[in-house]
Amino acid sequence: MSSITSKFTSENGVPVTEEAIRACWSEFNELFPKDKDCLEELYKRIDASGISKRPCCPNTNVQEQDGGRAIKCSSCGKKTWLTAGTFFHRIKRPKAWLGAIWFIEHGLILSSSRFHKLAGIAQSSALQVFKKITMVIQSHMDEEALSIDSSCFCPVFCKRSRETPAREHPCAEQEEIEKQCVGPNGKALGDQDGPRASADCRDLVVPEDSSRDKSMDSMSIAPDPKEELSGYELDVYEALSAEPTCVDVLHGRISMSIDQLLVALTMLELAGLAKRLPGNRYISWQLQCKAAPSLQSSTTATTTKIIANCVNFIRCNFHGISRKYLQSYLAAYWCWVDEVRWRCSSVIRACLEFGPVSNRDILQYVSPALVKAASCTVGP
Numbered sequence: 252m253s254s255i256t257s258k259f260t261s262e263n264g265v266p267v268t269e270e271a272i273r274a275c276w277s278e279f280n281e282l283f284p285k286d287k288d289c290l291e292e293l294y295k296r297i298d299a300s301g302i303s304k305r306p307c308c309p310n311t312n313v314q315e316q317d318g319g320r321a322i323k324c325s326s327c328g329k330k331t332w333l334t335a336g337t338f339f340h341r342i343k344r345p346k347a348w349l350g351a352i353w354f355i356e357h358g359l360i361l362s363s364s365r366f367h368k369l370a371g372i373a374q375s376s377a378l379q380v381f382k383k384i385t386m387v388i389q390s391h392m393d394e395e396a397l398s399i400d401s402s403c404f405c406p407v408f409c410k411r412s413r414e415t416p417a418r419e420h421p422c423a424e425q426e427e428i429e430k431q432c433v434g435p436n437g438k439a440l441g442d443q444d445g446p447r448a449s450a451d452c453r454d455l456v457v458p459e460d461s462s463r464d465k466s467m468d469s470m471s472i473a474p475d476p477k478e479e480l481s482g483y484e485l486d487v488y489e490a491l492s493a494e495p496t497c498v499d500v501l502h503g504r505i506s507m508s509i510d511q512l513l514v515a516l517t518m519l520e521l522a523g524l525a526k527r528l529p530g531n532r533y534i535s536w537q538l539q540c541k542a543a544p545s546l547q548s549s550t551t552a553t554t555t556k557i558i559a560n561c562v563n564f565i566r567c568n569f570h571g572i573s574r575k576y577l578q579s580y581l582a583a584y585w586c587w588v589d590e591v592r593w594r595c596s597s598v599i600r601a602c603l604e605f606g607p608v609s610n611r612d613i614l615q616y617v618s619p620a621l622v623k624a625a626s627c628t629v630g631p
């Protein structure tokens with residue numbers, strides 16, 4: 252956020268020391284002792300980011316309400332929350348949110364069980380803060396991240412989620428996601444409608460020999476499944492790019508009904524050609540891979556090292572996680588490992604640019620079969 256020079260880093264993924272956490276937190280507390288101070292900082296940031304509120308009536312006066320969190324128009328009486336429409340809309344404890352961002356921007360990644368005690372919030376709230384912030388971070392992971400089969404991270408899947416099949420180990424979530432690409436009876440999804448992109452889909456997600464050790468070097472990309480696409484699907488595919496595009500924007504670009512568009516997007520997703528992101532946005536998965544051909548051919552050794560580092564980071568800081576939110580923890584790893592990208596105000600800026608993340612977005616989120624991991628590593 253602002254005016255900080257000290258930096259605390261942990262080495263090799265080991266948990267950061269208590270001293271570093273306390274020093275960072277007391278520095279934050281000096282600058283922002285109360286919720287009120289955090290809100291003021293937030294309003295400053297919102298103003299500076301250009302997300303300005305247009306007044307509802309011309310030449311009107313506004314009165315502050317709810318302790319300065321909202322303004323009321325004296326002409327029409329309309330009440331507007333200052334954080335409305337932003338990432339921070341409806342937050343209850345501004346200090347917890349800014350504090351969490353503060354830690355990340357200082358290279359300290361705290362588990363929810365550690366952070367909730369510091370911030371004086373429930374652990375479930377701390378977890379929600381973590382998931383929402385990392386959702387924003389994830390949206391930036393397309394540029395230079397490696398795509399890795401999520402099965403490589405099975406060693407850290409030891410927490411259940413709503414995706415875990417009943418009475419099964421959390422690892423069963425991984426098998427479920429693999430099944431989603433290869434339908435029942437060993438038939439690939441899409442076979443019902445003809446020979447669409449199915450074999451490619453399997454290549455994309457599940458290694459041919461699905462033993463866990465071999466999956467380490469499975470980073471194969473589908474050859475060219477777009478030859479199998481129907482007319483509508485091809486139109487939609489060509490309208491997609493490596494930049495996340497909102498469904499409404501896509502609809503404006505292509506002449507087809509919204510229903511046809513949504514069906515085509517689903518088929519493209521199944522074929523591994525498109526990927527849905529929070530906020531009803533889509534990116535072209537293939538284009539994204541083509542954009543970084545050098546990364547596809549990066550050596551298995553590098554990939555293996557990155558996986559090992561991520562696993563170590565997750566184990567040390569969070570003990571174990573659910574597969575569902577694997578991508579959130581890989582985003583946190585990126586924040587921790589990248590000494591430059593996510594420091595000084597970058598996280599809060601990204602949050603404001605991103606807009607709201609709803610609880611529903613978080614609940615429905617499932618890490619994809621191919622997850623993104625930062626390609627930078629710690630140490631030599």
Ligand SMILES: [Zn+2]
Binds near residue numbers: 306307308
């Ligand atoms: Zn008004």
